[in-house]
Amino acid sequence: MPDDPAIILHHFDESPFSEKIRLIFGLKSIAWISVRISRIMPRPDLMPLTGGYRRTPVMQIGADIYCDTQRIIRELEHRFPAPSLFPGGNEGLARASAMWTDKSFFQNTVNLVFGSLADKVPQSFIEDREKLRGAKFDIAAMTAAIPQMRDQYRAHVGWIETQLAGGGPWLCGVAPSLVDINVYMNIWYVRSNLPVADEMLAEFPNVRAWEARMRAIGHGTRTEMSTAEALEIGRISAPQTEEAGNALDPNARKVGDLVDVRPDDYGKIAVRGRIVSLSAQSIAIRRHDDIAGNIVVHFPRAGFLVTPAV
Ligand SMILES: N[C@@H](CCC(=O)N[C@@H](CS)C(=O)NCC(=O)O)C(=O)O
Missing domain, CATH: 3.40.30.110 (Glutaredoxin)
Structure with missing residues (x-):
């Protein structure tokens, strides 16, 4: 090797x-x-x-x-x-943040994205994700839940805005950390799929500025x-x-x-x-x-x- x-x-x-x-x-x-x-x-x-x-x-x-x-x-x-992914310490909390960002926040994000894409989601994808979940991938139910999902997504993003407004420019202070990475996935996914993202993020100026900083990090080589x-x-x-x-x-x-x-x-x-x-x-x-x-x-x-x- x-x-x-x-x-x-x-x-x-x-x-x-x-x-x-x-x-x-x-x-x-x-x-x-x-x-x-x-x-x-x-x-x-x-x-x-x-x-x-x-x-x-x-x-x-x-x-x-x-x-x-x-x-x-x-x-x-x-x-x-x-x-380091933990420039200011806080390693335990930073790692544990995935249990928020990848679960409740992400479920909210995913329902919003697929509920909004609605009939653009291919049948083959729906069938595959039903096998993955072992449950119905119910796009109609997700579409019906969009108003609720918008409310909840707004609450999650509100926490990011509050955190950034209290310090920044990154979620844990002066350098990017794992918390930024974990959280950003949910902004990136909405931004990548929903034209309404601009409207949804309009009330969060700190989140939008941070989002631009996250995007600038790039993907390495x-x-x-x-x-x-x-x-x-x-x-x-x-x-x-x-x-x-x-x-x-x-x-x-x-x-x-x-x-x-x-x-x-x-x-x-x-x-x-x-x-x-x-x-x-x-x-x-x-x-x-x-x-x-x-x-x-x-x-x-x-x-x-x-x-x-x-
Ligand atoms: N907890 C997992 C979740 C990964 C996950 O759900 N990924 C989605 C794609 S973003 C997935 O696996 N979809 C089904 C698939 O790709 O087969 C992780 O952190 O890696």
Whole structure:
């Protein structure tokens, strides 16, 4: 393996969660490889790498695969510590902010976007997202809820405005942090999809000025690669994760245990493998895939279920 393995992001350009990671590449001036995946399943070159995890984005470094932005961000901060995502401290709160921005705020944003796009949303996308959610992707209900969503979105954006008005120019002070990245996804997604965004943000001058600063961060240095080439890199690489147990694990899980790991909210597909490393914040499992070979897949702990494989 080269000393400096390539950072590969499997993503699609319209994906708001991917935009978080692209901005971190910008903030940290990272050169990265973009692998554009389809917006809907199937993703035949990606599934051998993830073992079935199907949410977007996924980061690949050789034969190590990082799932969920929470886990991807932790890895990027570890490998590229400067500039820090926590310039003024507040690391715990900054990381925890995702539980607001990615869940209640994002649900609000997503309903607003798809309710407004209404009959422009292709049937194939609706069917795919119904499989992902395990529930109806009810565009008509989202459209009917637009007035409520506008109220709630306004409340969320109001908090951003209040925070910026009390200091700034970034949400945690004088330099951009993970809180800016997490929050911005919801502004970016509305701005990218809804012409009414101008009207919705008109009453928030600090948010609009901050939005322009966020946009200026850029995406670092991006080059493109095909899904097949990325799969081949996974196949010929060896995972680099070292074994590490966690004596304080509340369920006495150990390195070598065979487990299933899956998200607890949507896209609940289990990935099965043997634990390689374990901590309060992350779990890595080793699996062998007939196509991709030996792979280690990394997940965060919050928002994920780990169960003994039966
Ligand atoms: N908690 C996940 C959420 C990711 C997520 O929901 N991404 C959307 C796209 S922006 C998704 O997976 N959509 C379905 C898909 O791409 O298959 C994360 O932080 O990465």
